[in-house]
Structure formats: C-alpha cells, structure tokens
Amino acid sequence: MTPIALMGALEIGLIFALVALGVLISFRTLDFPDLTADGSFPLGGAVAATLIAGGHDPWLACAFAALAGAASGLVTAWLHVRLNILQLLASILVMIALYSINLRIMGAPNMPLIGSPTVFAPFIGEALENSWLVQPAVLAVIIVATKIGLDLFFASQTGLAMRATGANPRMARAQGVATERMVLSGMALSNALIALAGALYVQTQGGADVSMGVGTIVVGLAAVIIGETLLPSRKLWVITLATIIGALLYRLLIAVALNADFIGLQAQDLNLITALLVGGALVLPQLKAKLRRKGGKAS
Amino acid sequence: MMRAEQLFKTFNPGTPIENPVLRGLSLTIESGQFVTVIGSNGAGKSTLLNAISGDLFVDSGSLHIDDQDVTRMPAWQRAGMVARVFQDPMAGTCEGLSIEENMALAWHRGRSRGFGRAIRAEQRELFRDKLAMLKLGLENRLADRIDLLSGGQRQAVSLLMASLQPSRILLLDEHTAALDPKTAAFVLELTDRIVQENKLTAMMVTHSMRQALDHGHRTVMLHQGRVVLDVSGDERKQMQVSDLLAMFEKTRGEQIDDDALLLG
Ligand SMILES: Nc1ncnc2c1ncn2[C@@H]1O[C@H](COP(=O)(O)OP(=O)(O)O)[C@@H](O)[C@H]1O
Ligand SMILES: [Mg+2]
Numbered sequence: 001m002t003p004i005a006l007m008g009a010l011e012i013g014l015i016f017a018l019v020a021l022g023v024l025i026s027f028r029t030l031d032f033p034d035l036t037a038d039g040s041f042p043l044g045g046a047v048a049a050t051l052i053a054g055g056h057d058p059w060l061a062c063a064f065a066a067l068a069g070a071a072s073g074l075v076t077a078w079l080h081v082r083l084n085i086l087q088l089l090a091s092i093l094v095m096i097a098l099y100s101i102n103l104r105i106m107g108a109p110n111m112p113l114i115g116s117p118t119v120f121a122p123f124i125g126e127a128l129e130n131s132w133l134v135q136p137a138v139l140a141v142i143i144v145a146t147k148i149g150l151d152l153f154f155a156s157q158t159g160l161a162m163r164a165t166g167a168n169p170r171m172a173r174a175q176g177v178a179t180e181r182m183v184l185s186g187m188a189l190s191n192a193l194i195a196l197a198g199a200l201y202v203q204t205q206g207g208a209d210v211s212m213g214v215g216t217i218v219v220g221l222a223a224v225i226i227g228e229t230l231l232p233s234r235k236l237w238v239i240t241l242a243t244i245i246g247a248l249l250y251r252l253l254i255a256v257a258l259n260a261d262f263i264g265l266q267a268q269d270l271n272l273i274t275a276l277l278v279g280g281a282l283v284l285p286q287l288k289a290k291l292r293r294k295g296g297k298a299s
Numbered sequence: 300m301m302r303a304e305q306l307f308k309t310f311n312p313g314t315p316i317e318n319p320v321l322r323g324l325s326l327t328i329e330s331g332q333f334v335t336v337i338g339s340n341g342a343g344k345s346t347l348l349n350a351i352s353g354d355l356f357v358d359s360g361s362l363h364i365d366d367q368d369v370t371r372m373p374a375w376q377r378a379g380m381v382a383r384v385f386q387d388p389m390a391g392t393c394e395g396l397s398i399e400e401n402m403a404l405a406w407h408r409g410r411s412r413g414f415g416r417a418i419r420a421e422q423r424e425l426f427r428d429k430l431a432m433l434k435l436g437l438e439n440r441l442a443d444r445i446d447l448l449s450g451g452q453r454q455a456v457s458l459l460m461a462s463l464q465p466s467r468i469l470l471l472d473e474h475t476a477a478l479d480p481k482t483a484a485f486v487l488e489l490t491d492r493i494v495q496e497n498k499l500t501a502m503m504v505t506h507s508m509r510q511a512l513d514h515g516h517r518t519v520m521l522h523q524g525r526v527v528l529d530v531s532g533d534e535r536k537q538m539q540v541s542d543l544l545a546m547f548e549k550t551r552g553e554q555i556d557d558d559a560l561l562l563g
Contacts, residue, residue, distance in 0.1 A: 157403075157412035160396075164404050168393045171385075174352065175408045176378030234395065234444060 001259050006252075007132045011204055013251030014139040017244040018197035019216060020223035021150060024243050025190040026073075027224065029154075030166040030183055035091040035217050036076045037194045039098025040069045042213035044195025046105040049113055049208035058119045062199045069195020070188040072098060077187035081180045102210050110209040111202075118203035135204050142200070146193065147240050154236045162186050194220070215271045218278055223247035225281040250277070301328045301351065301468050301500065306360035308346055308524075320346045321357065322524035328468070328502065333494055333515035336504045337543075339551060342521040344504045345386075348470045351502075353377040364467050379409020382466035386473040388453035391460075392445045398456065399441040402426045405460030429459050433489070451482030455489055462493045469494065471503040475510075487514065508540045508547070518543075522550045 001009075019037060026034035044065035051061035072094055079090035103109065123134045153159040164172040165182040172179050194216070202208040227246030233239060257265055257273060265273070308321040320343045328334055338344050349355045351362060353374035362370045364380045385391040392401050403417045403426075423441065430438040433455050437448070445453065454474055461469055471490065475483035491514060494501050505511050511518045517531035520543075527550045530538060 153414070155416055155418075156414045157407055157417045158414055160400060160404060160417040161407075161412050163396065163400075164393045167395050168390070170354065171391060171393055172404070173354075173374040174378060174381075174383050174391075175404045176375050176410070177404075177412075178375045234397075 001255060004132045005255060005259065007136050009251045009255035010248060011136045011139060012201075013248035014136060014143050015197050015201050015204070016219050016223060016251060017143050017247035018146060018200070019194050019220040020227070020243045020247045021146060021240060022190040022193035022197070023217065023220035024224050024240070025150075025186055025193070027221065028166070028239075029163055030186045030190075032077070032080070032166070032183065032187060033088050033091070034073075034076060034187065034190065035088065036072055036094050036098075036187075036191055037217040037220055038213045038215070039095035039102070040072045040191040040195045040213075041198040041201070041216040042102050042208070042210060043072055043098050043105075044069050044198030045202040045208040045212055046102040046111070046198075046210070047195070048199035049111045049202045050105055050107075052113060052116050052118070052203070053111060058117055058121070058203065062119065062196055065199035066192040066196040069198070070192040072195070073187035073189070073191030074184055076191075077184045081183055098213075099210065102213075106208060106210065109211075110207060112207040113202060114206050119200070120203060139200065139204075143244060147237075147244060150240055151237045215274060218271070218274050219250065220247075222274055222278045222281070223250050225278060226250055229281060229284070253277075300330050300363075300365055301326075301502075302361075302363040303327070303347070303351070304361045304363075306347070306350060306357045306362070308343075308350065308355070308357045312358075320524050321350065321360075324360075324521070324525050326519065326526055328500060330467075330500050331498055332517060333499070333501045333503070334517045334519060335511040335515045336502055336519055336521060337506070337508060337511045337547070338521035339547075343524040344521055345472055346524075347521065348383075348472050348502065348504065351468065352381045352383055352470055379464070380467040381470060382408070382461035382464070382468070383470045384454065384457045384461055384472070384474040386476055388450040388457070388477060389446075391457040392453050394444075394446045396445060397442050398430070398437060398445050398448070399423060399426055401445050401456065402429075402460055402463065406463045408464045409466075410464070429463070430456070433459070449482075451478045451486060454478065454482075454486050458486065458489055458493055462497055462499070465497075467500060469499045469501040471501065473504050473506060476506060490514075508543045512538060512540060512543065520547065520550065 019041065023037065026032045047065040047068045048061040051064055052058055076091045076094045079085045079093065080087050085093070120131065120135050120138050123138060124131045154163065161172065161177040162182045164175065165177060165179045169179045201212070223246040224243050225246070226249055227242030228239070231238060231242035231245065233242065254270060254273065257263060258267060303324060303326045306321045306324040310318040310320060324343070324347060336344055346355070350357050353369070353372055356371065361368060369377055383391065393404065399418055403422060406422060426441060427438045435452055435455065437452065437456065445456070448456065475486050478486060487510065490503070493499070501515070503515060512535065517529070518535060519526050520528035528546055
C-alpha cells in the first residue's frame with residue numbers, strides 16, 4: 001500500500017471515529033439502539049455541501065450540519081420517549097424520512113464541491129501537493145478535541161446522570177435524574193457528532209451524495225466493537241480512545257483487504273466484509289463464554 | 300410529614316387480569332416517625348411505596364409530602380424529598396459505575412446537575428468517611444465497580460447513598476429480604492442507626508413480624524390495598540409476635556400455613 005493510500009485510509013478512519021463516538025453514546029451510554037446514523041451522516045453532508053456551495057464559511061457549514069444532526073437525533077428520541085415507539089423502529093422511521101429530506105436539501109441526488117472552499121483549504125498548498133497530509137492532520141485535531149470534550153462531559157454531573165440513565169433508569173430517576181431529558185439530549189449529541197462527520201466527509205471527498213449514508217451505523221458499531229474487544233476497560237477515557245483506534249483499524253483492515261489483489265475483493269464488497277466483521281465480533285465473545293463453560297464442566 | 304388519602308390503583312383495568320391493588324388506602328406519617336409495614340404477598344406494599352416515590356401514579360386519591368401536593372409529580376422531581384432503598388440490591392445501585400460514581404449520583408439527589416466535575420476531592424473524602432463507618436473495608440475501594448460487591452455490601456452502600464442528602468421520607472422495601480440472616484441483621488442495624496442519627500421519617504416494609512415490632516415507632520398492616528391494623532405507643536410495646544400473627548390471621552380469614560416464615 002502506498003503512503004498516500006495509507007493516509008487516505010487513515011483520513012476516512014478519523015471521520016468514522018467521530019461516527020463511532022456518536023454510536024458509543026447511543027448504543028453504549030444510553031443503551032439506545034439507534035439507526036438514525038444512516039440518515040444523519042448524509043444529512044450533515046447535505047447541509048454542509050449546500051451551505052458551502054452557497055458561498056458560506058465551511059466551519060459555519062459544519063456547525064449547521066451538527067445542529068441538523070442534533071435535531072434528527074432529537075426526533076428519534078422523542079418518537080421513543082413521548083410516543084412510545086420502539087427505539088429501533090423510531091430510528092428507522094427517521095432514517096428513511098431523512099432520505100427524502102436530504103434530497104430536498106440538496107435539490108439533486110448529489111452535489112459536487114470541486115474547487116469550493118473547505119475547512120482544510122487554508123492549510124493546503126497551491127498545487128494540492130500536501131492535501132494527503134493536511135486533511136488527516138486537521139481531522140486528527142478535531143477528533144482529539146472531541147475526545148477530550150467527551151471525556152470531560154462523561155466525568156461531569158450531567159454526564160454521570162446520562163450514564164446512569166442508560167445503565168439503570170429507575171435508579172437514575174430515584175436520584176432525581178430527568179431520564180427522558182437525558183435520552184433526548186444524549187441522542188442529539190450522538191447524531192450531532194455523526195452529522196459533523198458527514199460534513200467533514202463531503203469536504204474530503206469533493207462532494208455529497210444522497211446514498212453516502214448506507215452502512216454508516218454498521219461501520220460505527222464495528223469500530224466500537226473492535227475497540228472494546230482490543231482494549232476492554234471500564235474507564236471512559238480508555239473507552240473513547242479504544243473507539244477511535246477501532247475506527248482507524250477498521251478502515252486500515254478494509255484498505256488492506258481491498259488492496260490485496262490476490263483476495264479478489266472489490267470496493268462493492270465493502271458492506272459484505274463489514275457485516276461479516278461485525279457479526280463475527282458480536283458472536284466471538286459468546287463463543288468464548290460457551291467454550292469456557294464447556295471447559296469448566298469437563299474439569 | 301407524608302399524607303396519603305384514598306389511594307386507588309388498578310393494574311390492567313378492563314382486562315381479564317384486572318387487579319385492583321390499592322383500594323382506598325389512607326395513611327399519614329408524621330415527621331420523624333419510623334413506620335414498619337407488614338402484609339401478605341400482593342397486599343400492595345410495594346405499590347404503595349412506588350406511588351409515594353412517583354414510580355407509578357395512582358388512579359385517584361392524593362399524596363402530600365409536607366404541604367406539597369405531589370400526586371402528579373414525576374419520580375425524578377420528587378427525588379429531593381423521597382429517598383429509597385430497593386429490595387433487589389441490583390436495583391438501587393448502578394451497574395458498571397464505580398462505588399464513588401454511584402455515591403456521587405446520590406450526592407446530587409434533588410440538586411441541579413451542571414457540567415462541573417461529578418466527583419471533587421472533598422466529596423471523595425466524605426464518601427471515604429461514610430464508607431469507613433460500615434467497617435467493610437469499602438473506603439479503600441472507591442474506584443471499584445459496584446457490581447463487584449456482594450448483595451449485603453450493596454445494600455449497605457445504598458443506605459449510605461439514601462442518607463447523603465436530606466429527605467422528607469425514606470422508603471425501604473424489604474431491603475434485607477435478599478440477604479443471608481447475618482448480613483440482614485447488619486443492614487437492619489445500620490438502618491436503625493442512619494434513621495436515628497439523621498432523625499429521618501421512614502417507612503420500612505418487612506416480611507418478618509419480629510422485625511416489624513422491634514424496629515421503628517409504629518407498625519401498620521396492609522391487606523387488600525388498605526390499612527387494616529395500625530399500632531403504636533404502649534399498645535405496640537406490649538404486643539407480641541403472636542398477637543400480631545393472630546390479627547394477621549383474622550384479617551386474612553384463613554390459617555397461615557407457614558408460621559415459621561413469618562416468625563423469622
Ligand atoms: N407494574 C405492575 N403491573 C401489573 N401488576 C402489578 C404491577 N406491580 C404490581 N402488580 C401486582 O399488584 C399486586 C400487588 O403487588 P405489590 O404491591 O408488589 O405487593 P406486595 O405487598 O407483595 O409488595 C400483585 O398482585 C402484583 O402482581
Ligand atoms: Mg413487595
């Protein structure tokens with residue numbers, strides 16, 4: 001693999017680290033199986049691309065993308081806590097609704113951003129010779145800042161209340177935690193991060209596409225699972241770190257697999273590989289436990 | 300003071316499994332009073348406590364804590380007034396969180412939560428001091444996950460947690476039922492100490508008539524969603540478990556087949 005291909009994998013890995021941190025909040029912290037990501041990721045992309053194409057500042061575009069993502073997470077959470085719709089179903093409803101909304105926002109199935117300003121542009125030379133380095137570097141700064149911010153949040157009074165909401169809502173309420181509000185705000189935060197990832201993604205790829213969200217949630221989940229398998233811990237700063245490493249590793253694995261001609265894999269096989277990987281990672285701990293139990297009986 | 304008036308609660312109304320659990324229950328508990336609650340399985344004891352804490356809303360009737368009407372107030376808003384220890388040691392603490400994180404959650408009961416650090420140095424000191432009183436060595440295990448503790452240890456920590464902030468009423472729902480006799484005795488003794496030291500108003504549900512008479516100032520018996528017996532003062536002091544049992548049998552209108560269980 002060439003260094004440029006490697007940095008390319010790293011770049012997408014960093015973007016999906018943001019998605020994975022969002023997934024960590026919904027699936028792990030709040031125990032809310034949320035598939036909104038497949039809609040909120042392209043939503044962030046669509047909002048950012050439309051604003052940037054309209055001549056607005058790329059950072060402002062990112063901020064609005066995150067806000068739009070927060071709104072989508074809020075709707076999913078609201079469907080569940082107020083209308084009692086099953087979590088998974090609520091998020092699927094929002095996901096498919098967002099497909100139409102994203103098309104409306106962009107006015108077309110895709111929106112090119114070639115030559116438009118991006119958050120990376122100010123650091124990139126005339127001939128674009130250093131863009132392969134600058135983009136991952138800027139992304140790395142954003143990820144590190146997000147990680148530190150999340151770690152501080154989880155250690156705060158509100159962050160602790162949010163974790164309690166996911167772990168034992170009845171106890172949380174008995175301690176005075178407004179659990180419904182926690183679910184609403186946690187889901188907003190989760191999807192804000194995922195939409196921000198979408199906004200950054202379109203700026204690295206030179207455009208937005210309405211189908212860019214397919215499989216987002218599975219990739220995010222894969223990163224979370226790989227992270228907790230490699231670095232199992234109860235410390236939150238380790239968990240967020242593991243999640244980021246999981247996202248990077250996942251993209252690297254994919255890049256290697258696609259680059260190795262002898263395996264004969266092509267880009268369109270990506271989702272299949274991901275599904276197999278996540279499935280394997282989910283089953284592995286159960287198999288291990290089963291083996292251990294069998295071993296225990298025999299002895 | 301807690302005042303419950305004419306509480307009604309029916310589960311699954313209008314279905315074949317309709318179950319009227321509270322049927323016009325009224326009960327007033329003065330400030331500083333420690334009331335023990337007995338009654339057969341399904342009498343509505345837990346339902347009453349859940350109604351007081353806001354875990355469920357009654358169909359009709361009213362609930363006052365001090366002079367505030369809390370009948371329709373959600374559980375999290377009442378938390379500043381109501382402290383609880385559950386029967387299941389798992390229910391009252393938060394799996395996956397550490398001992399100190401659980402205590403920090405309880406330390407903020409009834410207070411607004413911001414973005415400041417959940418656990419500061421001075422709180423950690425306070426938690427350490429409180430845990431040291433238990434003499435279980437937990438003061439050196441603040442960062443340990445709470446699910447590493449035994450059921451008895453968890454109930455003891457739950458009791459501490461319930462007393463970190465003032466409350467208008469402390470609700471204990473068979474909080475020693477899941478423990479072995481020795482641990483149960485320890486947790487019960489701790490309960491007495493915490494209630495006395497903090498001059499708490501408390502309601503303790505127990506399945507043991509012995510415990511019901513030996514602890515607190517007053518004993519009430521629930522039957523079919525109503526208070527059928529209410530003793531305190533001298534009358535209660537002279538009461539034997541056998542007297543209580545006789546009344547229990549009378550209200551049930553049937554022989555109790557397992558006396559040993561109730562005499563325990
Ligand atoms: N959430 C609920 N939904 C339906 N039935 C319930 C619920 N909670 C309790 N019950 C039923 O109400 C009755 C009284 O329960 P409970 O108050 O727990 O009795 P106990 O006096 O033994 O604590 C029982 O028959 C129980 O099955
Ligand atoms: Mg009960």
